[in-house]
Amino acid sequence: MNLSNRAKQAPASPIRRLIPFAEEAAKRGKKIYYLNIGQPDIPTPPVYFQYAEMYKPKxxxxxxxxxxxxxxxxxxxxxxxxxxxxxxxxxxxxxxxxxxxxxxxxxxxxxxxxxxxxxxxxxxxxxxxxxxxxxxxxxxxxxxxxxxxxxxxxxxxxxxxxxxxxxxxxxxxxxxxxxxxxxxxxxxxxxxxxxxxxxxxxxxxxxxxxxxxxxxxxxxxxxxxxxxxxxxxxxxxxxxxxxxxxxxxxxxxxxxxxxxxxxxxxxxxxxxxxxxxxxLTLGDDYTEQIRKEYQQRRDAVYEELKKIDQAVFKKPHGAFYVSVKLPIDSSENFVKFMLSEFDVDGKTTMVSPLDGFYVTPGAGLNEIRIAYVLNQDSLRDAVKILAQGLKAYVEKR
Ligand SMILES: Cc1ncc(COP(=O)(O)O)c(C=O)c1O
Incomplete structure (x- = not known):
């Protein structure tokens, strides 16, 4: 039986498609800093649950x-x-x-x-x-x-x-x-x-x-x-x-x-x-607090990334992502390498290859996306590990 062309042509999520490599690494006991997916670690405000509880319809x-x-x-x-x-x-x-x-x-x-x-x-x-x-x-x-x-x-x-x-x-x-x-x-x-x-x-x-x-x-x-x-x-x-x-x-x-x-x-x-x-009852205080938190995280990632020679990027001013051009041939292979072959004291970092964020063939092969969705200390450690991994990856090629 044949599936539709639509089904065959739909792209797999570039963020999720390398998860099996992460699962494998985790199974082998590696600690992974997940900077690949835009899932914030900030707790959902309790008012969400209070309202769900309050409006209990029959x-x-x-x-x-x-x-x-x-x-x-x-x-x-x-x-x-x-x-x-x-x-x-x-x-x-x-x-x-x-x-x-x-x-x-x-x-x-x-x-x-x-x-x-x-x-x-x-x-x-x-x-x-x-x-x-x-x-x-x-x-x-x-x-x-x-x-x-x-x-x-x-x-x-x-x-x-x-x-x-x-x-x-x-x-x-x-x-x-x-x-x-x-x-x-x-x-x-x-x-x-x-x-x-x-x-x-x-x-x-x-x-x-x-x-x-x-x-x-x-x-x-x-x-x-x-x-x-x-x-x-x-x-x-x-x-x-x-x-x-x-x-x-x-x-x-x-x-x-x-x-x-x-x-x-x-x-x-x-x-x-x-x-x-x-x-939606939360006011500016809430948003300002979260905004500040992300700004500090952005600063932490930016400072660590700046230490990487040959990383091409400008300071990002919004969202919680930064895309970076690196001296690599395939961002997917680099991400796989970080998961399968590299660690520092049992720890490694997972980022997203950027090619899946392009439709132009061949674009994004030397770019990655970092989602700064962890606390500042973890982020600094994660980017340091990424930098060491990059060095090892480049030397190996
Ligand atoms: C730019 C952008 N638009 C839309 C979405 C979809 O968000 P959701 O469906 O969770 O509201 C995302 C999620 O990462 C996003 O980054």
């Missing part, structure tokens, strides 16, 4: 497909803090930001249509595009200049008759770049000029450092009718397993289209929606 029922009205109202208040004026009828609560990305791609593009993507990009975009038969067309960014958004021409030369939209995350996973007003305006202008939709993934909105701010694409009035913001509580509140995100748009047609997809999957978890209302 029946765990379906909710409105757009999500509980109380939750959408709580999101309206949350977005107000960022000067985004929304109404509950402009928000669809989704099963994580992931489902919001899927819905956004699905409502703007048909099979064989194209979506421009700033590359390297959050790897699951490729998985969603494959599910929908959509082609991702890369607009490259580079480690040498901190992965900034390129000039308008770089977009224009990739646009064809089937280009429907542009997607990117800001702050960026995997690079940690935070795009400034001018860079975002380049994207807005391209979208306007070439009649494209904009899918702006803003799940790391709060995590910006050194005075940088994440500017929402919804603040560009001229593209408000063509913008979908994808959002999630996963990282913001260290609640990845809660599976709550949002699909936000002021365009009624896009909203209705998104809602039809939402209706087909009925609703997100009722319990988790109630619990998320609790999370």
């Amino acid at each position: 029946v765990v029922a379906y909710t409105h497909s757009a999500g509980l009205l109380e939750l959408r109202e709580a999101f309206v208040t949350y977005y107000k803090n960022f000067e985004l004026q929304l109404s509950p009828s402009e928000i669809i609560v989704t099963n994580g930001g992931s489902e919001a990305v899927l819905f956004a791609m699905a409502v703007v593009a048909d099979p064989d249509d194209e979506i421009l993507v700033l590359e390297p990009f959050y790897a699951n975009y490729a998985g969603f595009a494959a599910q929908l038969g959509i082609k991702l067309v890369p607009v490259r960014t580079y480690p040498e200049n901190g992965y900034v958004v390129p000039e308008k021409e770089a977009f224009l030369e990739k646009i064809g008759p089937r280009t429907k939209a542009v997607i990117f995350s800001n702050p960026c996973n995997p690079t940690g770049a935070v795009y400034d007003y001018q860079q975002l305006e380049t994207i807005a202008n391209v979208a306007l000029e070439k009649n494209l939709f904009v899918i702006s993934d803003e799940v790391y909105r709060e995590f910006t450092f050194d005075g940088y701010k994440a500017i929402s694409m919804m603040t560009f009035d001229k593209i408000l009718d063509r913008t979908i913001v994808v959002d999630s509580i996963s990282k913001r509140y260290s609640a990845c397993g809660a599976r709550i995100g949002t699909f936000v748009t002021k365009n009624k047609e896009l909203y209705q289209a998104g809602l039809k997809l939402a209706q087909a999957r009925l609703c997100p978890s009722m319990t988790s929606q109630y619990a998320t209302i609790g999370l």
Whole structure:
């Protein structure tokens, strides 16, 4: 029996595909610093569980497909803090930001249509595009200049008759770049000029450092009718397993289209929606405390990385990732080497090979992504081990 081409062509997650090597290493007693996956170690705020406990319905029922009205109202208040004026009828609560990305791609593009993507990009975009038969067309960014958004021409030369939209995350996973007003305006202008939709993934909105701010694409009035913001509580509140995100748009047609997809999957978890209302009562104090923690972690990783000769990167200003170019031939082989052949006193470090964050063939083979999701001491130790491993890997080749 034959599986669909879609099934055969869907890429495996570059973050998860090397886990068997980690499992094997752990079985042999190695301690592994997991810097490969964006799973924060920060405890989920207790208010999540308090609200889940408080709202004990007799029946765990379906909710409105757009999500509980109380939750959408709580999101309206949350977005107000960022000067985004929304109404509950402009928000669809989704099963994580992931489902919001899927819905956004699905409502703007048909099979064989194209979506421009700033590359390297959050790897699951490729998985969603494959599910929908959509082609991702890369607009490259580079480690040498901190992965900034390129000039308008770089977009224009990739646009064809089937280009429907542009997607990117800001702050960026995997690079940690935070795009400034001018860079975002380049994207807005391209979208306007070439009649494209904009899918702006803003799940790391709060995590910006050194005075940088994440500017929402919804603040560009001229593209408000063509913008979908994808959002999630996963990282913001260290609640990845809660599976709550949002699909936000002021365009009624896009909203209705998104809602039809939402209706087909009925609703997100009722319990988790109630619990998320609790999370949204947390104020600036909470976010500031978490932001500071990540900034200190970023500093720790940055200081250790700077000691590595030939590592090419710029200080990242947001999210909790840094992508780095190293003097290696295959980032996948390097990660395997770190897991299977290398340790310092029984300890090793796992990072993500960056090739899976590109669709350009051969790109990212000499880049890795580090997720700084551990405490500072562990991070320093982990990056020191990575540096020693790199030396051993380079000498061996
Ligand atoms: C940029 C970006 N978008 C979306 C997601 C999906 O998040 P979730 O589905 O957990 O909300 C992630 C998760 O890592 C991400 O990094």
